[in-house]
Amino acid sequence: MTKTAIIAGGSIAGLATARALSPCFERVILLEADSFDQTGFARKGTPQANHVHGLLKGGCDALTRLFPDLPARLTAAGAVSCHFSSEVRWYINEDWMPRYDGSMQIYFQTRPLLEGCLREAVREIANVEIVENCRVEDFVLDEARKRIIAAVVRRPGADVETISADFFIDAMGRGSFLPRWLKREGFGEVPEDHIGVNLGYASCLMELPTEPRDWKSILIYPKGPKEIRGATLVKVENDKWLLTLAGYHNDHPPADAEGFLEFARTLPRPDIYDAVRNARIVSDIRLHKFPHGQWRHYDEIASFPLGILPVGDTNTSLNPLFGQGMSVAALSAAALSDLASETDFSHPVSLARLKRNYFTGLRRVFATPWDLALGQDFRYAETTGRKPFTLVPKNALKSLIMSSSSTEVIENFYHVVHLAREESSFYHPRWLVKILKGMKNR
Numbered sequence: 123m124t125k126t127a128i129i130a131g132g133s134i135a136g137l138a139t140a141r142a143l144s145p146c147f148e149r150v151i152l153l154e155a156d157s158f159d160q161t162g163f164a165r166k167g168t169p170q171a172n173h174v175h176g177l178l179k180g181g182c183d184a185l186t187r188l189f190p191d192l193p194a195r196l197t198a199a200g201a202v203s204c205h206f207s208s209e210v211r212w213y214i215n216e217d218w219m220p221r222y223d224g225s226m227q228i229y230f231q232t233r234p235l236l237e238g239c240l241r242e243a244v245r246e247i248a249n250v251e252i253v254e255n256c257r258v259e260d261f262v263l264d265e266a267r268k269r270i271i272a273a274v275v276r277r278p279g280a281d282v283e284t285i286s287a288d289f290f291i292d293a294m295g296r297g298s299f300l301p302r303w304l305k306r307e308g309f310g311e312v313p314e315d316h317i318g319v320n321l322g323y324a325s326c327l328m329e330l331p332t333e334p335r336d337w338k339s340i341l342i343y344p345k346g347p348k349e350i351r352g353a354t355l356v357k358v359e360n361d362k363w364l365l366t367l368a369g370y371h372n373d374h375p376p377a378d379a380e381g382f383l384e385f386a387r388t389l390p391r392p393d394i395y396d397a398v399r400n401a402r403i404v405s406d407i408r409l410h411k412f413p414h415g416q417w418r419h420y421d422e423i424a425s426f427p428l429g430i431l432p433v434g435d436t437n438t439s440l441n442p443l444f445g446q447g448m449s450v451a452a453l454s455a456a457a458l459s460d461l462a463s464e465t466d467f468s469h470p471v472s473l474a475r476l477k478r479n480y481f482t483g484l485r486r487v488f489a490t491p492w493d494l495a496l497g498q499d500f501r502y503a504e505t506t507g508r509k510p511f512t513l514v515p516k517n518a519l520k521s522l523i524m525s526s527s528s529t530e531v532i533e534n535f536y537h538v539v540h541l542a543r544e545e546s547s548f549y550h551p552r553w554l555v556k557i558l559k560g561m562k563n564r
């Protein structure tokens with residue numbers, strides 16, 4: 123067994139990858155710039171954690187493969203179990219999705235709760251060490267300039283330190299310095315796709331009046347170009363509700379309570395406003411701006427160094443409205459877990475094979491979420507970026523699926539949007555026949 127792996131970044135991707143690599147190394151060291159006991163809701167390095175963070179079924183399944191006791195941990199910590207097809211009211215494609223007793227069970231919780239459960243699980247792995255307040259600032263190449271052999275780190279009040287290891291993971295998120303580092307070291311510019319959406323988020327925790335409800339979440343997804351405002355209201359731990367309001371292309375919700383509620387009132391449907399108009403806001407209203415989704419094509423750098431792989435938002439950072447980012451990170455870590463078990467980390471040929479196979483696997487992991495997000499984003503003329511030529515027929519097919527009278531078709535759609543099945547399943551003749559048969563207005 124090779125000796126040490128270093129993971130830069132201790133959030134969802136970093137924690138999942140620590141678990142994935144732990145059977146392959148004597149020691150896995152996870153270096154996180156933040157301290158984990160910050161007060162307040164989200165820590166400094168993950169400001170997005172103030173907002174609704176849905177964990178899709180596909181992401182939950184991938185995390186559960188890595189951490190089999192995750193569902194029990196989430197439940198014990200107060201996460202809310204939810205049957206997606208019966209307990210979520212979802213407005214999309216200018217209509218409400220049907221509600222029925224389906225098979226998909228998911229969990230609702232705040233992002234800090236989920237991350238806390240994963241961190242707790244990782245802390246129990248004997249050969250994984252989590253080091254807080256430790257910022258990775260640089261990577262060091264071997265003499266041949268082909269393989270990363272060390273990380274340069276800084277801790278408060280200490281001198282800069284160089285730590286050697288056999289393998290490295292970049293899990294530093296969207297702001298990772300890896301693209302700048304690759305350019306500086308002569309590997310070239312990382313090709314990036316940017317999808318400009320200029321999204322604005324505002325969120326707060328609420329207490330809702332006690333009354334009977336047969337739902338645990340309401341999702342209002344805007345359909346462009348007419349609808350530009352969307353929202354998610356979701357029941358989370360401690361009997362609280364998290365409300366996130368969002369607007370495309372600079373139509374952003376504000377942080378004052380009156381303006382926030384007024385924004386909710388003007389959503390495409392009144393149901394969320396009706397549910398929260400008499401609620402008590404029990405946190406600050408926090409804002410977040412998301413200028414563009416991005417996909418960094420690290421795989422297109424022919425000489426991408428050995429000894430390091432990127433996991434999570436450093437690769438793709440997707441329009442958050444579709445709730446895919448954590449699940450994509452989890453699916454990527456699960457894919458790496460399979461490949462790592464067949465890798466000899468001390469051998470360059472084996473490392474090169476790992477790199478190739480991992481990047482091929484990532485393209486597959488990203489294809490569905492990227493395509494689904496773009497299908498909605500490009501309904502707005504203001505959206506910028508590379509538009510797939512298949513957009514129009516795919517959107518037409520998805521509209522048929524969403525308005526289908528067949529529960530089986532809807533259930534397959536839910537599995538695809540939850541990243542538990544690939545989008546290509548829509549185009550299988552078996553499903554095309556069912557979609558056409560279910561074509562009647564509900």
Ligand SMILES: Cc1cc2nc3c(=O)[nH]c(=O)nc-3n(C[C@H](O)[C@H](O)[C@H](O)COP(=O)(O)OP(=O)(O)OC[C@H]3O[C@@H](n4cnc5c(N)ncnc54)[C@H](O)[C@@H]3O)c2cc1C
Nearest residue numbers: 131133134135155167175176258295434435442445447448
């Ligand atoms: C507003 C908003 C809402 C979202 N909603 C959802 C949702 O509903 N569902 C969903 O699945 N996803 C959602 N996402 C996406 C989700 O937040 C990300 O996909 C997910 O956090 C990616 O995890 P990550 O570990 O790759 O990166 P991050 O969570 O960004 O973590 C990066 C980590 O690296 C650390 N770090 C950074 N630089 C260094 C360094 N130099 N040295 C050491 N450590 C470093 C940071 O402190 C941080 O802990 C949302 C995103 C936004 C912006």
